[in-house]
Amino acid sequence: MTTAREMFHQHGVRGVGIEAITEAAGTNKMTLYRHFASKDDLIVECLQRAAKESYLKWDELERQYPGDPKAQLHSWIENAAECISGDWRGCEMANTAVELADDDHPAKRVIEEVKKNHRNFLAKLCARAGLDQPELAADMLGLLLEGARISRQSEGQEGPSARFKRMAEEVIATVGGLADKA
Amino acid sequence: MTTAREMFHQHGVRGVGIEAITEAAGTNKMTLYRHFASKDDLIVECLQRAAKESYLKWDELERQYPGDPKAQLHSWIENAAECISGDWRGCEMANTAVELADDDHPAKRVIEEVKKNHRNFLAKLCARAGLDQPELAADMLGLLLEGARISRQSEGQEGPSARFKRMAEEVIATVGGLADKA
DNA sequence: CGTCGGTGTTACCGGTCAGTAACTATCTGG
């Protein structure tokens, strides 16, 4: 199943077949179909596992710097930057959303929920950090990250996504961070 | 061919077949294959047409407010916001880049070139508008747009992408716009 | 009138892929 996530991410959910996944995982199709009803089901469960990982990571991020929301925010930036600079192919969620043009696909609900939670988490961090416009800052950080992950797939590692960290710092410093100067 | 672009955009390049395209265009497969060598070829030419449209739009944008780079910048924001709010499914280029996991695909070169040109165009506008940090502002505007277009596919029209205009204005006002206050 | 470039039509090939069936092997717990 970890293999499934890797392959879905690497080649896209539409670009890899069940057989290739099971083969790479050292098993076969039948075993997989005894655990998952369909390929769509497998996709959904992969995304849900990814979602759970994200939630854990956010929790850990808060626990790492208790009572210091500014540090939490910077840690988030650090974390996000790592997501971009790796050899990863963007965001599992966003990529899948692009590939699954059908709005009725069950995976879409998972994706939407995670993205909404991410936004709320960011807004919470921004508000706690005392930013002047936490909602605006959260939206900007979220979209900058989303854009950076996509841009990496269009322009490669040397594109604008390489400057993500600086941009994010700029956002919390100037956009919502007027409280610093007050 | 216009039909091809619409359908590629609506269902994704991997999600629609040649037959569906030709049928929707009121013709058939053979006629298409007499003009295009392969599906990949069709994709590339569609993207190149999209690229040409973008270049024309940028030129028009500069011609619309000659000698007034600030107005050009705001007009760019307006234009970008329209791209998001429509019923469109994100950016043709970025979506295709996500779908075509293979880095060697000829379409990737087209996409990369357009994105680079877009970034340079933005940087030029920002510099001419007298922004303090034109490169940084251009990167941010570009990634915000990219992120907004992707977010629309994950979170729908009501998500952060709805606030794109405000974010972009904030960027040129505070991030690179210190020249205003000087 | 003839022929020639472009178009439409039908049928087909080869490949891939999701999903299933039937059978066998292996390991478990009692």
Place this chain on the structure above:
DNA sequence: CCAGATAGTTACTGACCGGTAACACCGACG
């Protein structure tokens, strides 16, 4: 040692899709 659950194997179906072949059609131009 036996029973039952789990996993492996092979082969298959049915559908879709990219691409091609062969042939009939129609308009233009000489």
